[in-house]
Amino acid sequence: MFRTVRSCAVALPTRASTLRAYHSINLINTKPTEDYNPKTKKLLDAAMDLVPSLGFTDQALTLASRRLGYTDTTPLVLPEGPLDLIVYHLRREREKLAVASETAPADPPAAPTTPDFRTKDQRLDDACHELIVQRLKGNIPVIEHLDNALALMVQPQNMAESLSELGALSDEIVHQAGHRSSDFDWYTRRASISAVYAASEVYMCQDKSKNFEDTWKFVKSSLEARRGLQEGVGNVGQWVSFQGIASVMVIRSLMTRL
C-alpha cells in the first residue's frame, strides 16, 4: 500500500506502477516502524536521540525513559534492549530512504537535451550507488558506535534478524533504483547489493577520510567489481548461492575482527 502511492524519483518510466504493486505484495509489505506500538516508538526515538553520545546501550534506554517521565524499569518493554535499539535504527534509516524518494521532486518533464548514453544496467548501478551512499550517510550520527552495533548484530543468535534487515534494505535499494523485472537478474542484483552494503558498512567504521570520501569510493569500486563478476558467471543459481555466502562471510569476518 505504502509502495503503490509513491512516486519513485529514479524509476524507469515503463510499466513502473504495475510492477511496483507486485513488489508491495511480495517483498516488503509494511512501512517498517509502523509495526511498533506508538508509545514504544516514542521511547525508541527518545533513546535514538541519545545514541550519538551514549551508544546503543541500556543506559540510553534508561535515560530516555526518565526523560519521558517513566521509570528505571520501563526499558523492559524492549526485551532485547540494545539489540532492539539497533534494529530500530536500521528500520528507521531504511524508512527514511523510502520517504526521501517519495518526497523527492518529480523528474523534470521529458525534454532530453543531452542524451543519456548509459546502458540500462549502468543506470541501475549508478542509482544503486547513490542509494547505498545515501543510506550509509544515515550512519554518520552514530558512527562511533557502529562497530559495537555490528558486533552485536553478528552474534549467532542475532544473525537471522540482521540478515533479514540487510535483505529488506537491499530490496528497498534495488526497487528504488528502478529495477522492475522479477527474473533472476533481480535476485543477483539484490544479493550483490547486500554484499556491497555489508562490506561498505564495515569499511565505514574505520574510515578516517574527510567526509567519508574513501567509503563512497569503496562503494563505487565494490559495485564495479561485482558487476564484472556478475557478467562472468553463467549459472545464475551458482551466482546466487555464491553471493549469499559472500555476504555472510563479510559479516563473519567482521565478527572475528571485533
Place this chain on the structure above:
Amino acid sequence: MNRLGAAQRLTRGLSATRSQLHRLRAFSTSGSCLNDDKSTHFGFKTVDKDSKESLVGQVFSSVASKYDIMNDVMSFGIHRLWKDEFVNTLNPGRRAGSNEQLSFLDVAGGSGDIAFRILDNAKRRHGDVSSNMTVVDINPNMLAEGEKRAAAHPEYANDPRIKFLVQNAETLDQIPDESQDLYTVAFGIRNFTNIPKALETAHRVLKPGGVFACLEFSKVDNFILDQVYTQYSFNVIPMMGQIVAGDRDSYQYLVESIVRFPTQEKFAQMIQDAGFTLAGDGYKNLTFGVAAVHIGVKL
C-alpha cells in the same frame, strides 16, 4: 520476546532435566519426614466462585510450611531456576544517575522467595541498597512464613526496606495509586478468583512506565512434551502430593488450576486488555512452556 534460539532452548531443556533428576533424588530421601500437616478436603470438580477464595486460603494454609516441596513437585524441582531466570530477566534495581528509590511489590509473595532475589539483584548488579520491597499475600500463614524467613535471613533480618502486608491482589487496598515501579507475581495469579480485576489493580498501583511481570505455569509448546507433562501432572503430581505431603487433594487442585489457566497468547491479551503495553510478544517460555514469563509495561 520469545527469541531464544532453538539451540539455547534445547540446552535449557537439558539442564532442566538434569536438575530435575537431582531434585527428585533429593525428594526420595527427605520426603518422608515432611508429612506432618493435616490435609484439606474439598470437592474441586467445580468450586463455586464465592467459596474459591476461602478454599484457596485453605490450600495454601495446609501447605504453607511445605510450599517449597509443592513447587518442587510441580516443576520437577526447577522452579528455583525459573525464579532465577525471572528475576534475571527483570534485572531490577535503580540505575546509575538517579537518587530515587524504587518501589518493588511482590504479590502472592508468601515465602519471600522472589522478594529476596529482587533485592539481591538490585544490590549485586546495580549497587542499589536503598530501594524498597513490599510483599503481599492473601494468606497470613504464607506471609508469616516469609516474615520468618526474612527474620532468619543474614541480610534482610530487621531490614526496614521490606514490608509484609496481608492483601488481596484483586484490590490491594493499602497500596496507593501509581506508587510502584515493579509488580511481580510468581505462581500466584492462576489462584486469583478474578484475574482481570487483579490486572486492573496492578495497572492502578504502577507508576507510569512501571512494569507488570508474572511467572506462571503455562502451556507446553511441543505436542509430545505436552502429552508427557499432562500425564505427569494428572497422575504423578497428586500421587507425589500424597507421598511427600500427605495432601493429595491440594495437589490435585493445583494441577487443575494449571490446566485451566489461559495459554500464553490469551494471557498476554488479557494483560494488554488491562491497559499494558506488551514487551515484544508479551511472553517468554521457560523449559518448553512448562512455565512462562509475561511482561507488560504501563506506558
